[in-house]
Amino acid sequence: MLKSWKLKEIVLMSLFAVVFGIVYLLFLHVGNIWAGFIGPIAYEWIFGIWFIVSIICMYIIRKPGAAVVSETIAAAIEVLLGNAVGPRLILSGIVQGLGAEAVFAATRYKRFDLWVLMLAGVGSSIFSFVYGYFLGGFSVYSTGYVALMLGIRILSGAMIAGIGGKAVADGLLATGSLRGYAISRSKKGEARA
Amino acid sequence: MKNALHRMNPSVKFLAITICMFTMAFFFDPWTPLVFWAGVLVLQFFFSEINWKRWLLFMLPFFVTSFGYFWTTLVFAEDSSGSVVWSIWNLQITETQLNHALSLSFRVLAFSSLSLLFALTTNPVTFILSLMQQLRLSPKIAYGVMVGYQFLPVLKDEFVQIGQAHRLRGAGGEKNTLQRLLGVRRILIPMLAGAVRKAERAAFAMEARGFTGERRSSYFRVISMGKLDIALVSLFLFLLVLSCTHIWWLG
Amino acid sequence: MHEVIHFDKVSFRYPDEEKWILEELSFTIQRGERVVITGPSGCGKTTLLYLCNRLYPDNCDGILLGSVKLFGKNSSSFIPGEINHRIATVFQDPDSQFCMQTVEEELAFTLENLHVKRDEMENRIRDVLALTDLTEFRYAVIQKLSGGQKQRIATACALIMKPEVLLLDEPLSHLDPFTAKKYVEWLDELQQKCAMTIVAIEHRLDLWGDFFERSISLNKNEMAPILIKRKSSKQKNDSLVVNKLQANTYLQETSFTLKRGEVAVLAGPNGSGKSTLLKALCELIPSSGSVESKLLGYVPQSPEFLFLTKNVRDEVGFGGGDNTEELLARLQLLPIADSHPFAVSHGQKRRVAIAAMLSDGREVILMDEPTSGQDAKALSELFQLIDERAREGTTFLIVTHDMEFAYCLADSILLMNDGRLTGQFNADIVWSDDHLLMDHNLLSPKEVILREKCFA
Numbered sequence: 001m002l003k004s005w006k007l008k009e010i011v012l013m014s015l016f017a018v019v020f021g022i023v024y025l026l027f028l029h030v031g032n033i034w035a036g037f038i039g040p041i042a043y044e045w046i047f048g049i050w051f052i053v054s055i056i057c058m059y060i061i062r063k064p065g066a067a068v069v070s071e072t073i074a075a076a077i078e079v080l081l082g083n084a085v086g087p088r089l090i091l092s093g094i095v096q097g098l099g100a101e102a103v104f105a106a107t108r109y110k111r112f113d114l115w116v117l118m119l120a121g122v123g124s125s126i127f128s129f130v131y132g133y134f135l136g137g138f139s140v141y142s143t144g145y146v147a148l149m150l151g152i153r154i155l156s157g158a159m160i161a162g163i164g165g166k167a168v169a170d171g172l173l174a175t176g177s178l179r180g181y182a183i184s185r186s187k188k189g190e191a192r193a
Numbered sequence: 194m195k196n197a198l199h200r201m202n203p204s205v206k207f208l209a210i211t212i213c214m215f216t217m218a219f220f221f222d223p224w225t226p227l228v229f230w231a232g233v234l235v236l237q238f239f240f241s242e243i244n245w246k247r248w249l250l251f252m253l254p255f256f257v258t259s260f261g262y263f264w265t266t267l268v269f270a271e272d273s274s275g276s277v278v279w280s281i282w283n284l285q286i287t288e289t290q291l292n293h294a295l296s297l298s299f300r301v302l303a304f305s306s307l308s309l310l311f312a313l314t315t316n317p318v319t320f321i322l323s324l325m326q327q328l329r330l331s332p333k334i335a336y337g338v339m340v341g342y343q344f345l346p347v348l349k350d351e352f353v354q355i356g357q358a359h360r361l362r363g364a365g366g367e368k369n370t371l372q373r374l375l376g377v378r379r380i381l382i383p384m385l386a387g388a389v390r391k392a393e394r395a396a397f398a399m400e401a402r403g404f405t406g407e408r409r410s411s412y413f414r415v416i417s418m419g420k421l422d423i424a425l426v427s428l429f430l431f432l433l434v435l436s437c438t439h440i441w442w443l444g
Numbered sequence: 445m446h447e448v449i450h451f452d453k454v455s456f457r458y459p460d461e462e463k464w465i466l467e468e469l470s471f472t473i474q475r476g477e478r479v480v481i482t483g484p485s486g487c488g489k490t491t492l493l494y495l496c497n498r499l500y501p502d503n504c505d506g507i508l509l510g511s512v513k514l515f516g517k518n519s520s521s522f523i524p525g526e527i528n529h530r531i532a533t534v535f536q537d538p539d540s541q542f543c544m545q546t547v548e549e550e551l552a553f554t555l556e557n558l559h560v561k562r563d564e565m566e567n568r569i570r571d572v573l574a575l576t577d578l579t580e581f582r583y584a585v586i587q588k589l590s591g592g593q594k595q596r597i598a599t600a601c602a603l604i605m606k607p608e609v610l611l612l613d614e615p616l617s618h619l620d621p622f623t624a625k626k627y628v629e630w631l632d633e634l635q636q637k638c639a640m641t642i643v644a645i646e647h648r649l650d651l652w653g654d655f656f657e658r659s660i661s662l663n664k665n666e667m668a669p670i671l672i673k674r675k676s677s678k679q680k681n682d683s684l685v686v687n688k689l690q691a692n693t694y695l696q697e698t699s700f701t702l703k704r705g706e707v708a709v710l711a712g713p714n715g716s717g718k719s720t721l722l723k724a725l726c727e728l729i730p731s732s733g734s735v736e737s738k739l740l741g742y743v744p745q746s747p748e749f750l751f752l753t754k755n756v757r758d759e760v761g762f763g764g765g766d767n768t769e770e771l772l773a774r775l776q777l778l779p780i781a782d783s784h785p786f787a788v789s790h791g792q793k794r795r796v797a798i799a800a801m802l803s804d805g806r807e808v809i810l811m812d813e814p815t816s817g818q819d820a821k822a823l824s825e826l827f828q829l830i831d832e833r834a835r836e837g838t839t840f841l842i843v844t845h846d847m848e849f850a851y852c853l854a855d856s857i858l859l860m861n862d863g864r865l866t867g868q869f870n871a872d873i874v875w876s877d878d879h880l881l882m883d884h885n886l887l888s889p890k891e892v893i894l895r896e897k898c899f900a
């Protein structure tokens with residue numbers, strides 16, 4: 001898989017990961033404070049922000065693996081930035097990335113419409129929730145509460161990661177700096193067709 | 194001996210910590226995470242030279258989170274069997290509920306300090322090199338991450354500089370908060386655009402230096418593994434077993 | 445087989461542009477040759493170089509016709525990075541050619557890529573640093589070095605590979621005159637010792653003496669009028685008053701005053717703090733002290749981060765000036781007026797930034813090495829523009845390593861050394877004071893002075 005990747009695509013993911021790593025870190029603190037008042041459900045509203053990088057990178061690069069690899073790199077960078085959640089985050093990153101990847105793989109990396117991106121956000125939400133269910137010990141909560149958490153997370157994944165991710169990537173595309181990446185090629189193809 | 198955790202091989206440390214966390218996830222009594230947490234603090238006290246003030250600063254938000262877990266578990270717990278130990282207003286709190294609540298909040302503390310132990314005793318660059326040398330991470334990814342990490346200070350400066358540059362060009366200069374918030378979007382996109390360009394340049398530079406992405410035959414900085422790592426891993430495992438088997442020795 | 449690089453009817457264009465940058469270009473470079481590639485700014489020299497080291501067409505989806513052969517093999521038969529074990533490159537923009545944090549790491553990274561044995565690495569690093577006279581920078585953080593220092597480091601990184609071919613993209617453009625002269629002498633020696641093939645891009649051949657054996661010209665160089673010393677347009681009242689300015693531990697307390705319509709040149713060795721001073725003046729870095737002036741304009745050494753819009757025309761007209769078209773035409777930007785400011789050549793980027801600053805009526809304009817990477821025509825046009833604006837009352841502070849340009853332009857000269865402003869001199873005094881020149885790594889522009897004597 002790595003063979004087909006250009007070096008500049010990998011470095012791009014890594015630099016995006018740094019930018020969003022800074023954003024994530026900001027949100028983690030916000031989430032932590034909230035969690036003190038309203039419990040673990042505090043994270044659910046903003047959970048989508050953690051998936052955004054995988055969706056942006058996949059939308060731009062459009063190669064198998066872009067979602068998992070970028071999300072994992074983002075998590076790794078966050079750990080390197082001295083995030084207190086630490087090494088565990090790398091595993092969360094892999095799991096979240098896999099969720100989005102699964103959706104893109106199901107479309108055979110051919111479709112990148114808004115609804116696919118939103119579904120990818122939902123994919124990340126579900127995968128990460130299962131993982132969180134286990135590590136966070138959610139099994140002690142009542143079913144209703146767990147269902148509520150899941151519902152909010154799915155919504156957040158679809159809205160923040162799906163819609164937000166597309167908005168950011170499209171904004172970037174409009175600046176003309178994404179020349180030489182798959183996203184520009186496809187836009188041209190559509191225009192010509 | 195005081196700096197043993199700093200000298201420990203980062204990959205080994207990473208694996209040891211991950212194993213500990215996954216094992217802990219199976220326990221729902223308050224004592225296991227509590228004993229483990231205490232153990233981590235002891236390890237940290239004897240084998241690392243961290244700044245405890247900094248530690249406390251990082252830990253503070255997690256104390257808050259842990260409290261959040263505590264009361265939500267009390268309220269929303271599934272299993273409400275066992276004798277009632279506590280009742281406030283019309284809320285009946287049973288022993289199982291209390292145990293679960295305590296367990297989850299201690300778990301948060303144990304996980305956080307374990308993670309902090311890693312973060313505060315590990316040099317990022319050494320960690321990446323070690324991932325490549327010990328865990329056979331692909332050099333393409335490893336160096337990609339390293340380059341990204343090294344651009345961190347640059348990107349931070351850029352955040353300020355872009356704002357300044359906009360003002361220099363006659364853009365920006367918003368007064369009220371709302372305009373400023375909208376201004377952040379004006380900075381985020383150029384920052385990402387800058388990141389795209391930097392990525393391309395850095396990739397060109399790497400390629401021009403002969404980087405093909407294949408495995409290297411020798412390293413300038415070798416990250417080694419040794420007796421120290423075996424000793425520390427044993428300590429971690431001992432601590433893990435100790436806290437998981439507390440039923441027997443605590444009675 | 446002695447053909448190192450062989451182009452056969454090569455045409456190349458970027459995917460989004462209609463225009464072919466290179467058309468039916470054929471040439472051959474033999475082992476051990478010293479070749480210079482010349483041509484006006486924006487004619488495709490850098491693009492050509494990128495084809496020689498195989499970065500293009502792979503990395504930009506460019507369209508390539510004809511055949512490029514490297515060491516007798518088709519260039520597309522190499523995997524990315526493979527050919528770069530034998531062909532080393534020094535890029536044009538000093539800011540964007542490194543991937544590691546410190547000089548030592550960068551060098552070690554290169555050696556690892558070449559599969560050098562570990563016990564050999566230390567020696568090779570030490571040797572190349574001694575050879576390039578950069579030993580003091582071994583543990584320096586690259587991002588913090590000055591433009592000229594970075595360019596020298598880049599050469600060291602290329603040489604540590606012991607390459608068969610060395611590609612240089614305007615290697616002197618950010619070096620101070622004395623260092624540039626030494627660089628050429630040293631490269632000459634080196635080439636004779638290890639018989640490298642050297643291919644360089646250069647606008648101004650006078651600094652190189654008779655270094656090159658042969659030149660490949662990409663485009664007919666149009667004749668440009670020679671520069672003639674301008675008359676001072678300095679007026680009475682002050683327009684920039686700097687008082688006890690100090691920044692980031694390197695720049696020491698600086699005070700000076702510039703008058704309306706004054707053109708001042710700031711010169712000094714690489715790493716003496718010129719760029720730092722300009723950044724402090726327009727508050728890009730934290731500083732103490734006071735700067736009194738109205739509406740400052742600034743053209744940075746690497747101008748990219750100033751760009752805000754999607755095409756060159758908007759970029760120049762951003763401040764709302766009404767002479768955008770005239771500026772575009774005069775600075776030869778019309779052909780690229782609709783291109784994205786990031787996707788133009790290095791020299792063009794610089795001119796875009798200059799045009800943007802000149803277009804909207806700023807009273808003081810600071811320029812950091814506006815002359816680097818410009819061809820003779822652009823240089824003369826820039827000279828005229830500055831002269832006109834100065835007559836209208838604009839004040840200029842210009843950093844340059846081009847002594848000829850400085851000689852013809854400057855009313856006064858500010859000299860810097862080791863982070864300190866050593867003085868503000870009347871221009872004529874500086875050119876005749878050999879000690880002063882030597883202390884600041886400058887050379888007197890003998891040819892121009894001679895030319896002037898003939899005219900007189």
Ligand SMILES: Nc1ncnc2c1ncn2[C@@H]1O[C@H](COP(=O)(O)OP(=O)(O)OP(=O)(O)O)[C@@H](O)[C@H]1O
Nearest residue numbers: 458485486487488489490491787788789790791792
């Ligand atoms: N990435 C790009 N995408 C599209 N066009 C480009 C790109 N880079 C350069 N160009 C165009 O190609 C032409 C040649 O650029 P190149 O950088 O090769 O010029 P150059 O001869 O090196 O100029 P200079 O002396 O100013 O560095 C320019 O007109 C420029 O506008």
Ligand SMILES: Nc1ncnc2c1ncn2[C@@H]1O[C@H](COP(=O)(O)OP(=O)(O)OP(=O)(O)O)[C@@H](O)[C@H]1O
Nearest residue numbers: 588589590591592593694714715716717718719720
């Ligand atoms: N961000 C920084 N932090 C610390 N030191 C710096 C920083 N930027 C530059 N320096 C140091 O300040 C000195 C002056 O750098 P500056 O870029 O001002 O030089 P310069 O006179 O413009 O040189 P050049 O002609 O090579 O461009 C250099 O020695 C450099 O190491």
Ligand SMILES: [Mg+2]
Nearest residue numbers: 490536789790
């Ligand atoms: Mg060029």
Ligand SMILES: [Mg+2]
Nearest residue numbers: 590591719745
């Ligand atoms: Mg400079």
